[in-house]
Amino acid sequence: MQRSLKDYLIISIKGLAMGAADVVPGVSGGTIAFISGIYEELIETINRLDIKFFSVWKKEGFLTSWKTYNLSFLTALFLGIAISILSLAKLIKWLLHNEPLLLWAFFFGLVLASIVYIGKQIKVWKPKVILGIVVAAVLSYFITITEPFASPDSNWYLLFCGFLAIIAMILPGVSGAFILLLLGAYQTFISILNQLRDGLVTMNIDLLWQAVSKILIIGIGAIAGLKLFSKVLNWMFKNHNNTTLAILTGFMIGSLNKLWPWKKVLSWRTNSEGLKVPFIEKSILPTQYEGDAQIIWVLLFITIGFLLILILERLSVKKED
Secondary structure, three states, X not given: OOOOHHHHHHHHHHHHXXXXXXHOOXXXXXXXXXXXXXXHHHHXXXXXXXXXXXHHHHHHOHHHHHHXXXXXXXXXXXXXXXXXXXXXXXXXXXXXXXXXXXXXHHHHHHHHHHHHHHHOOOOOOOHHHHHHHHXXXXXXXXXXXXXXXXXXXXXXXXXXXXXXXXXXXXXXXXOHHHHHHHOOOHHHXXXXXXXHHHHHHHOOHHHHHHHHHHHHHHHHHHHHHHHHHHHHHHHHHHHOXXXXXXXXXXXXXXXXXXXXXXXXXXXXXXXXXXXXXEEEEEEOOHHHOOOOOOHHHHHHHHHHHHHHHHHHHHHHHHHHO
16 A cells, blocks of 8 residues: 555554553553554554564565565554653653542543443343353452552563553453553553653663563563463454453453542552552542542543543444444
8 A cells, every 4th residue: 555654644643542542541542543444454464464574575675575564554653652652651640649539530430431332232131241240340349459469560560461451452442551550550551651751861771771671571471462362352252242241341340449539548569669659559438538539520530531432432433334
């Protein structure tokens, strides 16, 4: 496909939107790709990209191999995604420290609407579907109240999170950021992205290496997860679509406990930056919250998050029609 510089600029802008979605738990970058009309090309390009790229390079030259595998499209798209993620990471870190109630409220609204969105796709309500929702919701809830088996800064935990996050990214309706949030590693990932950004801006080699080494560990986990589960998940959706959607719905219902804005800190930990941050938290009523509960503002941001998913759903339906 012959494209102009303007076409690739538009693809990068779509990548910016996808990156913004990937940073926010509850919104899928895949949804943005679908709405913007590049989802099928993206999936096809990724599926075609394999070790044979080097064989074509050796026989016919680098430029032929580059064009054959549509790498100009991927480069433009992922450049936009990377710029967006690195830019938003700083903002989200600031919000986590300065406006946590409003940020969690927004995330809560996003996931609440995602539950409705995925639940509506269940076509047949059988007992096993209802059982799938209940079991998944209970399991997900207990994950949110269980003490993490390792610090979110540990290399093994980062490997495990990368493994699970990539699985979520290939699941319709579930974002990788959402899984990281559920595992308690979302803030750690945001900090890593900020480290990378600051290292690039200041050309601080030590800071850059710290971030890159952690991203490589996450990447190894992600590649392993993609290779092991992509075929399994594809089979599940083709053969047990309703049950799979039910499990996803239940999983997100149970996770609402993790996103509940009003929390009481039960224990603290020291992160890799030497800062004291919450380790184990308990959901409480707004009236029990120490400090300004900001009830009106929290309800407003829950509504904004909820409406955002509904708008994306409407756009998606129009695009499909």
